[in-house]
Amino acid sequence: MITFDNVTKVYQKDWVALQDISFFIEKGEFVFINGKTGAGKSTLLKMIYKDEEPTKGTIKVLDQNLRLLKKKNIPKLRRKIGVIFQDFKLLQDRTLEENVAFALEVTNTQPRDLRKQMLEILTYLRLSHKKFSFPYQLSGGEQQKVAIARALVRDPYILLADEPTGNLDEKSSQEIIDVLLDINYKGTTVLMATHNLKLIRKVKKRMLRIEDGKLASDE
């Protein structure tokens, strides 16, 4: 499903964010990515949806070599991947509902299915009462939930969750983890970057730990 082969990422000014990272993630796996602030977790995820290019090495996602993927086909790749961005990346001029619907519309979902799927996920995350609110009218945690809803709603092949519980209280965090486990159970490959070791320990899944830009452990 996802293969990293000796991937190195150097940002400008010779800042080596990741070095010689290799791993393989099978379809249906649930993997945590751990590492402290600035370790390179987000960078790793960004390379999967081709927001950043690796400086060296090969990345394969859904049987495609990303380096060979044509620009015009990037949207197609991204539509198969759900991403919960660390900084949410909500569309500021759209309501909560429209933000979630947007993720479905780009995939040409039929209006009928769209409404159904959307209502389902909003109810599930207890966001329905804020449906018509714009992002600036939401609390930090509510915004994060919208970001989660948007990633989940289209039942992606791969789900990338970058620190999805940073702004959520303990109870909500646990709920989100349960949602992720649930969607994983239904077949979606899940990668979740987090520094919250407590959560990871509870769940007992595979964990990639990044330290000083290198893969320190894979257990």
Added chain:
Amino acid sequence: MITFDNVTKVYQKDWVALQDISFFIEKGEFVFINGKTGAGKSTLLKMIYKDEEPTKGTIKVLDQNLRLLKKKNIPKLRRKIGVIFQDFKLLQDRTLEENVAFALEVTNTQPRDLRKQMLEILTYLRLSHKKFSFPYQLSGGEQQKVAIARALVRDPYILLADEPTGNLDEKSSQEIIDVLLDINYKGTTVLMATHNLKLIRKVKKRMLRIEDGKLASDE
């Protein structure tokens, strides 16, 4: 130092975020504000630096009734308060260093003092090596640290920290708490909104808990 007297905040569409909140915080206190997602923690803090107006009730900050504070004097109030925003609010067209310097420049700090204070805080938070990076070149945690540095650098009378550790790993989080305790020890009044109960329990300070928009406990 900070007085809330029967403060109610109703957002448009009759959404009651806070209801009849009353408390008094003395100079030099350290207070946690706890409550789950959407409880109204950020709203409470926003009213202290007059970003939001209470619908009812009176707020006094630094012996000033905020309702009577003239618009042109708002900047003066804000310069005495350091705020760590939940969503960082970094200036995107400025480097890390410039973002921190900006907080000092608005207070007319002498260039010499400015450099000194800035270097101190950047070194302290281990950000010096990223001095010339723009926000988009920083990891989530690094951005949060910049937000913290900017709030701390001008030695404010009051420090408002809104979920300052949401993007930080355990070790960094602990360090930040230590910094806040330290600055509090030196005389600054600190209010920190968080849902991280673990941190709160460790520190043992006064805690205001908000539930359903009401002050549920003050201990």
Added chain:
Amino acid sequence: MSLRIGIREGVRTITRNASLFIMSLLVTSISLFLLSLFAFVTVNLYHFLNILDEKIEIIAFLEQNADYEALESNIMKINGVRDVIYVSSAQALKDLQAELKETEEVLRVFESNPLPASLRIKLLAKFRNARGLEEISDKVMLLRGIRETIYGGELVDQLKKITGVITTFDIALLLIIIFSVVFVIFQTIKLTIFARATEIDIMRLVGASNTFIAIPFTFEGITQGIMGGFIAFVLTVITKRVAVSFLSDIYFPQGYFFLGSILCGIIFGIIGSSLALRRFLK
């Protein structure tokens, strides 16, 4: 993307960023108005030059007692002649006196009438140039009863020269203004799109194709063009109303101006938004 979604997205793009849209619309309207105003001046200039052109004629002086009616019908048969008017000797003096009175009153001094009768020959448009004049004049000269023809060859040359200069100048100005207007509209649309760069980036990250992103903005560009063109047209009509009050003879083909404004608006809107989007959709 279905048309329905395209339009809905476009409407949202406009309404949710109303301030941006209005600012940009105002710039577009004013720019198109300037263009329209200039077209208005140009049209009237040509209208005026056309009237001058109409005045080009050949004067054929008749011999004493020539049969002017026979001559008239003969001349009418010449290719390129549109009309022939007979001016008697008495009439000629009156005309000349009337004409010169305003410039040089010298001719009052005359005591006898030295002016012969003449035929004024009006030409079809394409013969109203030095060559056409000469050609027809030569043919007229062959007729019996004609003493002399004059056709102000130099006047025609002069007129054509002036028309040439004015036309060149006018076209140059027109090009400058068209260029400026297109440029300003383009840059303004770019600015409004730039202001939403973050939103566009997010859309791409969520998997929106370039088309999906472009359609609402193009829709916005077209809407802006149509509305801008309409506002420009209204402003031009107002200008025309005002102009009429102190310049009597004003030419204003309202329908063409309406269509022209709207069309220019649409074209510039499409081009502007497409070009502006290119930067973001590489």
Added chain:
Amino acid sequence: MSLRIGIREGVRTITRNASLFIMSLLVTSISLFLLSLFAFVTVNLYHFLNILDEKIEIIAFLEQNADYEALESNIMKINGVRDVIYVSSAQALKDLQAELKETEEVLRVFESNPLPASLRIKLLAKFRNARGLEEISDKVMLLRGIRETIYGGELVDQLKKITGVITTFDIALLLIIIFSVVFVIFQTIKLTIFARATEIDIMRLVGASNTFIAIPFTFEGITQGIMGGFIAFVLTVITKRVAVSFLSDIYFPQGYFFLGSILCGIIFGIIGSSLALRRFLK
């Protein structure tokens, strides 16, 4: 805020948002260029009208064998007279023939010379109107040896009327263009500031006073004005160069145009950014 910080902040505002600055600068340049171009046309129009005005004169026909030299010196003493030129009878015929040749060649028919000698009286500028002409003409008529005076009263009226219409039209156009240009520049600056609304909000939350926020943007506005004015000036100079190649007599006071462009740029820049900022700094 110290001037040093103000300037540094201004430079940063420009360099860190270079695309926005350049787009806005281009719009400003083109707008100012249009204004400058119009000023250029206007200046030349007035220049031309001035030359026509210079041609206004009184013609005094002399009696046979009048002492024209004595008359000349007497007329020169009349208030408002600038110059007197003697035209002999023979010269008059030549002039008339030369002049009319291009319009109506009728006068070739003359056999004797019916034209008297005359004095052409040039006037000071403020007497070049119907009243001034009449006044001086009356005084000239009192002198012995003058048969008649003519001064094309109607011509002057005509000219003044045309000048009046052109001036009104011109001022109207100038106002429209000034208004449009100011408006476009203003809206464009507003758009660039709008694109940075989030940044401005953050600055205010961190405690920046309105002045602190406004200074860099005003600096940007002024810089844009100066640069825009300069670019507009260069474009106008180029236009002038091109115009010279097919219109010989072109008037272009370079210094004034330079100062004017830069000054307009600065003024519009300051006004534009101040007005635009008002929305954000309430």
